[in-house]
Amino acid sequence: MSPDDDTARWDAWNAASAPQYPHEKAIQFLLRRFAPAERAGKVVFEPGCGTGRNLEFLAREGFVPVGRDISPVAVEGARARLAPWLADPDVAVAGLAEPAVAPDSCDALICIGVLDAAGPAHLGPAIDAALRVLRPGAPGLFLFASDADFRVRGNNPLGLHGYTEADVAAAFGAAGARLDRLCLDRYITTYDNRSHAQNEHLITFGKAAG
Numbered sequence: 001m002s003p004d005d006d007t008a009r010w011d012a013w014n015a016a017s018a019p020q021y022p023h024e025k026a027i028q029f030l031l032r033r034f035a036p037a038e039r040a041g042k043v044v045f046e047p048g049c050g051t052g053r054n055l056e057f058l059a060r061e062g063f064v065p066v067g068r069d070i071s072p073v074a075v076e077g078a079r080a081r082l083a084p085w086l087a088d089p090d091v092a093v094a095g096l097a098e099p100a101v102a103p104d105s106c107d108a109l110i111c112i113g114v115l116d117a118a119g120p121a122h123l124g125p126a127i128d129a130a131l132r133v134l135r136p137g138a139p140g141l142f143l144f145a146s147d148a149d150f151r152v153r154g155n156n157p158l159g160l161h162g163y164t165e166a167d168v169a170a171a172f173g174a175a176g177a178r179l180d181r182l183c184l185d186r187y188i189t190t191y192d193n194r195s196h197a198q199n200e201h202l203i204t205f206g207k208a209a210g
């Protein structure tokens with residue numbers, strides 16, 4: 001699939017299906033790490049921000065949101081959603097590997113439901129980019145489908161990729177000393193009397209301090 005096909009697919013999704021409310025893991029991850037008095041001015045980067053449900057939550061809590069997405073429809077939607085909060089939000093069209101965000105400039109990173117959308121060629125470059133833009137010591141979170149997720153089995157209209165445990169361990173392991181902590185967890189939610197399991201990799205990490 002060409003980059004143009006990916007953009008068209010995600011433009012259509014962002015126009016029709018983008019969720020409205022912030023993801024519970026974005027809320028938990030950020031509010032547990034930053035007390036209310038620490039939030040103002042803290043820059044949180046969301047690669048693959050979609051139409052900005054998490055960016056709006058960040059702005060409301062006093063963080064400075066920075067968003068990037070390959071979909072122009074997503075970026076337009078996110079900018080409109082942030083308009084009541086920020087006169088000129090830092091939201092732009094960019095891919096995971098080259099986000100055009102200054103090195104060492106972000107206090108945290110959240111990337112939710114994007115690596116599965118983008119596919120395996122993006123995993124290593126996305127980790128490298130995250131470790132470039134985060135400040136030393138800053139935390140990050142990636143959430144994305146595993147190979148056991150019902151969305152990647154059978155009918156898969158969005159072409160999501162499900163990552164194995166080995167894929168994930170190898171890619172984050174390659175970051176080596178650039179990480180000072182790494183937790184490879186799962187976030188599993190079942191539906192319809194457990195007939196469907198949304199089985200995601202929940203990766204939290206910190207950029208090494210020095």
Ligand SMILES: C[S@@+](CC[C@H](N)C(=O)[O-])C[C@H]1O[C@@H](n2cnc3c(N)ncnc32)[C@H](O)[C@@H]1O
Pocket residue numbers: 006010011014019023047048049050051052053054068069070071074094095096097111112113114117118122
């Ligand atoms: C399922 S949506 C998730 C959006 C947002 N993170 C959220 O939680 O609402 C996946 C997003 O990833 C974007 N995307 C897909 N491939 C991408 C890539 N290579 N670089 C940046 N964004 C990408 C899509 O345009 C889409 O907005």
